[in-house]
Amino acid sequence: MKDFALHDAPVLDELRALAAERILILDGAMGTMIQTLGLSEEDYSANGHIHGPGCRHHTDHPQKGNNDLLVLTKPDAIEEIHYQFAMAGADILETNTFSGTTIAQADYGLEGAIHYLSVAGAQVARRAADRAQATDGKRRFVAGAVGPTNRTASISPDVNDPGFRAVSFDELRRAYGQQMEGLIEGGADIILIETIFDTLNAKAAIFAAFEVFQKIGQRLPLMISGTITDASGRTLSGQTPTAFWHSVSHARPFTVGLNCALGADLMRPHLAELAGVADTLICAYPNAGLPNAFGGYDEAPEQTAAFVGGFACDGLVNVVGGCCGTTPDHIRAIADAVAPYAPRKVPA
Numbered sequence: 001m002k003d004f005a006l007h008d009a010p011v012l013d014e015l016r017a018l019a020a021e022r023i024l025i026l027d028g029a030m031g032t033m034i035q036t037l038g039l040s041e042e043d044y045s046a047n048g049h050i051h052g053p054g055c056r057h058h059t060d061h062p063q064k065g066n067n068d069l070l071v072l073t074k075p076d077a078i079e080e081i082h083y084q085f086a087m088a089g090a091d092i093l094e095t096n097t098f099s100g101t102t103i104a105q106a107d108y109g110l111e112g113a114i115h116y117l118s119v120a121g122a123q124v125a126r127r128a129a130d131r132a133q134a135t136d137g138k139r140r141f142v143a144g145a146v147g148p149t150n151r152t153a154s155i156s157p158d159v160n161d162p163g164f165r166a167v168s169f170d171e172l173r174r175a176y177g178q179q180m181e182g183l184i185e186g187g188a189d190i191i192l193i194e195t196i197f198d199t200l201n202a203k204a205a206i207f208a209a210f211e212v213f214q215k216i217g218q219r220l221p222l223m224i225s226g227t228i229t230d231a232s233g234r235t236l237s238g239q240t241p242t243a244f245w246h247s248v249s250h251a252r253p254f255t256v257g258l259n260c261a262l263g264a265d266l267m268r269p270h271l272a273e274l275a276g277v278a279d280t281l282i283c284a285y286p287n288a289g290l291p292n293a294f295g296g297y298d299e300a301p302e303q304t305a306a307f308v309g310g311f312a313c314d315g316l317v318n319v320v321g322g323c324c325g326t327t328p329d330h331i332r333a334i335a336d337a338v339a340p341y342a343p344r345k346v347p348a
């Protein structure tokens with residue numbers, strides 16, 4: 001990885017300058033907003049005729065629940081959600097591409113449409129970002145969201161065969177690379193590697209990002225976000241926040257942070273640990289509390305905002321937003337709650 005030969009993309013300076021002035025706002029949960037639309041199988045799959053910019057793809061697989069596909073089959077609805085988050089105060093919009101790799105889309109038989117999903121996912125967010133900027137004059141950024149996939153590279157899914165792996169580093173690297181190329185082609189400013197439960201998956205994504213940066217001749221800002229999956233404060237692959245940071249710090253990310261999982265209240269000590277060790281900007285976007293018995297989220301915007309405002313008051317964060325269950329109202333409340341506070345100072 002000869003990243004020393006690469007110069008930083010101009011957008012990195014722009015983001016750093018803004019982040020020096022104030023806490024930046026990331027958007028909320030696309031999935032939560034899509035649920036409120038009550039879409040049918042036909043809405044998702046367009047009767048199996050998946051057409052988009054340059055894309056003519058046919059599928060016989062049921063697609064209901066494949067939210068990533070909506071950037072091709074319901075682009076206006078997705079753009080509107082991005083726009084609502086932008087107007088609620090988000091500086092950074094995450095593309096609707098969390099499961100947009102050949103690995104994660106294999107369940108839906110859409111491996112062949114990955115390029116189009118990635119390009120269209122970024123384009124839809126870009127349109128919303130540019131429209132919001134034209135409305136209020138405030139710069140918006142598009143973060144190409146790269147999820148963990150549904151396989152882990154360092155843990156066996158079979159308790160009777162601990163040496164088995166459902167996916168290899170190279171398979172992940174290739175899949176992530178393909179997705180990232182499409183995201184950048186579609187106009188992403190940032191690559192966001194998020195909801196990391198297995199650090200080896202994230203390392204494959206980082207490797208892929210640098211391969212793509214070599215191809216395009218510049219380094220885009222990287223945001224890296226892990227998820228703490230149990231109360232002992234470890235990722236699924238068993239790392240503490242400190243260990244997680246040491247595993248990804250070589251990528252010199254624009255931000256490192258935590259998202260999803262436990263909600264803001266329970267995330268706090270783990271975030272504080274990460275903020276104590278990482279010599280880069282800290283990003284936190286928790287769920288709206290813990291899921292209820294039906295998998296929904298009950299935490300009101302003011303509650304989530306009070307916790308996240310607490311992070312800001314204590315100087316723990318540089319970028320904040322929301323994960324599962326957070327709506328534009330949550331983002332608006334979070335933006336208001338952190339506005340009085342200065343961004344965290346990066347330790348020298």
Ligand SMILES: [Zn+2]
Nearest residue numbers: 260261323324
């Ligand atoms: Zn989440």
